[in-house]
Each structure stands twice: as C-alpha cells, then as structure tokens.
Amino acid sequence: MTNKVLAKDIIQMLEYWAPKELAYDWDNVGLQLGTLNKEVKKVMISLDVLENVADEAIANDIDLIIAHHPLLFKATKQINVDQPKGKTIAKLLKHDITVYAAHTNLDIAFGGVNDMLTKQLDITNTDVLVPSGEEAYLKLVVYVPTEKVDEVKQVLGDNGAGHLGNYSHCTFEQKGTGSFTPQGDATPYIGTIGKEEQVNEVKLETIIPSTAKDFFVRTLLDVHPYEEPAYDLIPLANEGKTIGVGRIGTIREERTLREFCEDVKEKLDVPALRSIGDLNKKIKKVAVLGGSGQGYIAQAKRLGADVYLTGDLTFHDAQEAWEMGLAVIDPGHHVEKVMIEGLIQFFEKQELSITFVAAKSSTEPFQFL
Structure with a gap:
C-alpha cells in the first residue's frame, strides 16, 4: 500500500x-x-x-x-x-x-468485543453464548505464474486465508501450463499483443470465510501480477465456525461471587457495579455479553453459567435471574470501551x-x- x-x-x-x-x-x-x-x-x-x-x-x-x-x-x-x-x-x-x-458485527466477530472482555477477565475455553448461525467456507482457486506463487500465497495467508481449525496458511498447489493471447489495449505482465503466450503456472487453492470473500478478492487482485487473473470461488462442505453474540467459559480458579465482583471492578476499570445472588456462591463458569444482554438470562442459565456478566439490567429481569438462581453482574454498558x-x-x-x-x-x- x-x-x-x-x-x-x-x-x-x-x-x-x-x-x-x-x-x-x-x-x-x-x-x-x-x-x-x-x-x-x-x-x-x-x-x-x-x-x-x-x-x-x-x-x-x-x-x-x-x-x-x-x-x-x-x-x-x-x-x-x-x-x-x-x-x-x-x-x-x-x-x-x-x-x-x-457495532453488533464487532460484538459477534471472533476477537471482537466479547472476546476482548473475556480476555480481560481471564476467562478461557470459551464458546459462543447465543449462536446466530455458522460461518461458511469457500475455496479460492487462482492461477499464478510460477515465479510469483510464493508472494501471492504469503500475502493471502498473512491476511487470513487458509485458516482451518488450529492451522494457518493452508494451500494446495498444482503445476501446469497456461496460455493466452493479449488483445487490443491489454498491458500484459507476460507476452505480446496478438501473439499466443504459454506460461508455467501454479493452480493455487486456499480456504476463506464466505463473509470476507470481497476482501480476499481485492487482496488477490492487488498482489496478482496479471492484469486479468482468473479465479474461482467454490462452496465447501467443511463445517464452519459457530458465530453469535456473547461468550461462555471458565475462570482459572474458582472464586466466590464477591471475589469475582472485585476482579471485574479492577480488570474492567469500573468504580462500582450491581450484582444479584449469594456473594459467597462459588463461581467457575462465566457467561459474558457486552452491552445490553438481559434478554439472554435464560440462555446463560441453560448453558450452566454460575454467573452472567452483562449490562443494562431492568428490575424485573433482575428478579427473573434471582428467582432462577443465576448470579448476575451488571458492570454497566460502558465496559465495552x-x-x-x-x-x-x-x-x-x-x-x-x-x-x-x-x-x-x-x-x-x-x-x-
């Protein structure tokens, strides 16, 4: 750039x-x-x-x-x-x-607001609290001249292509011969106007999330040496990541609700907060939803959370949580900072x-x- x-x-x-x-x-x-x-x-x-x-x-x-x-x-x-x-x-x-x-796209995104909050609170082994769908994958296929394939592969991988589970920069390569004839006002990387050209090429395949296909196509076109590169986007059968708002996971050491409230105040930099439940209750599994998440109290309880941390609780929603035995911490909406x-x-x-x-x-x- x-x-x-x-x-x-x-x-x-x-x-x-x-x-x-x-x-x-x-x-x-x-x-x-x-x-x-x-x-x-x-x-x-x-x-x-x-x-x-x-x-x-x-x-x-x-x-x-x-x-x-x-x-x-x-x-x-x-x-x-x-x-x-x-x-x-x-x-x-x-x-x-x-x-x-x-806003909510950054709440839902992996590494976004809810993951930032869980990281601040040392909550690990997290899953999505409220699933909203599954992120599908596409296979990006492109033909690259041999001498440029390493550069194209590196740029795509460094920008997030080829991420599958715990692996990054996943690609497949197949060597072959490409042919084309530049026409009219073309300014070819290789070849001469009106003359057929044959080039040693690599068929490069990698995996990308479907929601980011436009980003990866632009990235590919920026790095690819050809004026008009050919590429395919093919739907894959691989099971995608569950996406959604909120996270649920565990803290490293069991603590009382009172102790965890103090942790929240310190780690999220809030002078005071509201809590629901027995302050001596032991806390291990924590649900987090930044902003206003009072509509998901029952979901946090269903997934076995010991405490649910979210903001903007109303009086009657707080009573609902209290009656079902779910501890809740409301540190305020502003923790999304x-x-x-x-x-x-x-x-x-x-x-x-x-x-x-x-x-x-x-x-x-x-x-x-």
Whole structure:
C-alpha cells in the first residue's frame, strides 16, 4: 500500500475482521457520516460519538472516527442543530470528519468485543453464548505464474486465508501450463499483443470465510501480477465456525461471587457495579455479553453459567435471574470501551502510515456516589 491511505482502505481491513453481514438486522453499522473516499492521516477510536467526542476530534485534526455505538441508530427525521445530536452532526460535517460504526458485527466477530472482555477477565475455553448461525467456507482457486506463487500465497495467508481449525496458511498447489493471447489495449505482465503466450503456472487453492470473500478478492487482485487473473470461488462442505453474540467459559480458579465482583471492578476499570445472588456462591463458569444482554438470562442459565456478566439490567429481569438462581453482574454498558484499545492494537499490526488515537472524552453518563 502507498503512503496515501484512504478511509476505505482502513474500513476494508476492519470489515474483513468484522464483516457488516454479521450485524443484526435491526442494527445500523457502517458509514454514518462523510465519505470513505478521502485521504486519512489520523483516526480516532471511540465507544460513542457525542458532542464532546466531536470537539476532541476537531481539536486533534482527526479525519476519521471509528466508533462502536452508531451515531445514527434510530430513524433520523430531522437534523436540528439546536439539539445535541444535530449540533454534533453539524460540527463533524463542517470539519470534514467521517464517522464509521462497527457495532453488533464487532460484538459477534471472533476477537471482537466479547472476546476482548473475556480476555480481560481471564476467562478461557470459551464458546459462543447465543449462536446466530455458522460461518461458511469457500475455496479460492487462482492461477499464478510460477515465479510469483510464493508472494501471492504469503500475502493471502498473512491476511487470513487458509485458516482451518488450529492451522494457518493452508494451500494446495498444482503445476501446469497456461496460455493466452493479449488483445487490443491489454498491458500484459507476460507476452505480446496478438501473439499466443504459454506460461508455467501454479493452480493455487486456499480456504476463506464466505463473509470476507470481497476482501480476499481485492487482496488477490492487488498482489496478482496479471492484469486479468482468473479465479474461482467454490462452496465447501467443511463445517464452519459457530458465530453469535456473547461468550461462555471458565475462570482459572474458582472464586466466590464477591471475589469475582472485585476482579471485574479492577480488570474492567469500573468504580462500582450491581450484582444479584449469594456473594459467597462459588463461581467457575462465566457467561459474558457486552452491552445490553438481559434478554439472554435464560440462555446463560441453560448453558450452566454460575454467573452472567452483562449490562443494562431492568428490575424485573433482575428478579427473573434471582428467582432462577443465576448470579448476575451488571458492570454497566460502558465496559465495552475495551474495544478502543482492541481496535488500536488491530490497526497497529497493519503497519499503516497513519496515526490511531484513543478518544479521551468520557461518554459514561452515570456517576457513582
């Protein structure tokens, strides 16, 4: 990639990790404001986009904000610049700041928000808490001149192609001879206009997740030396990974609910939390769902969780959990701020020639007295 980075280049990387197709139908993920066809030199990662975040972005010459919670979530029927939302939108547009949101797709994605939370809490041996489907696989087949096959294979593998179970960079190669005749305005990598050319080629096969096929096709076309490479995308019978929201796993050492509450406060950086259940109850199996997960109390209980950690519990949902004997911890919705550092780490691995910064403005509305 050249030194000039467009917003769409950054978002392409993010959407490979957390494709928009993973998001729930009711969600509004993706571009919220502005354009992705702009050069970007500085990106801010934020949980929310409130007016104070917009002010911080303006003061720091930010070109792109990537947020977890969508700026535009409910239907917007008017933009009144005398109201907080309208004022925020006006400021962002005036200063040409693009806003993008990765919400439930980032919750569901492997390594996303829920996995970040389980990692912070040292929860291991995790499974999906609420399955929503299965990620299908495709076989990507492409014909590459022999001298370039190692480069193409490496780039595809380094970007996540060929990942199967506990193995990475899985490929199959078959040598052969390709033939073609460049025509008209072609600018061939090999050969002469109007003359048939024969080339030693390798038929390269690898496996990719179907949700990221567009990303891998673009990656292939960028690295492949041919002007018009031939490729196939073939559905595979391999059983895909179960995808869904939330995670359930075990902590390394059994603890009381009281002790685990203290761990949560320390590791998720919250000054206080709400809990349900006997504080002396022994905790080993933990279910986690960042944000508002009160609708899945029964699922956490059914899967054998000793405690369920989620936010935004209502009084009656709390009573339901209490009556069924499930301990619950509500540390607040704001613990999803783990995504800020998580995304910065992700993008820093991409070695882009731009700066990523964490939003410092608080978007936590609650005070603890």
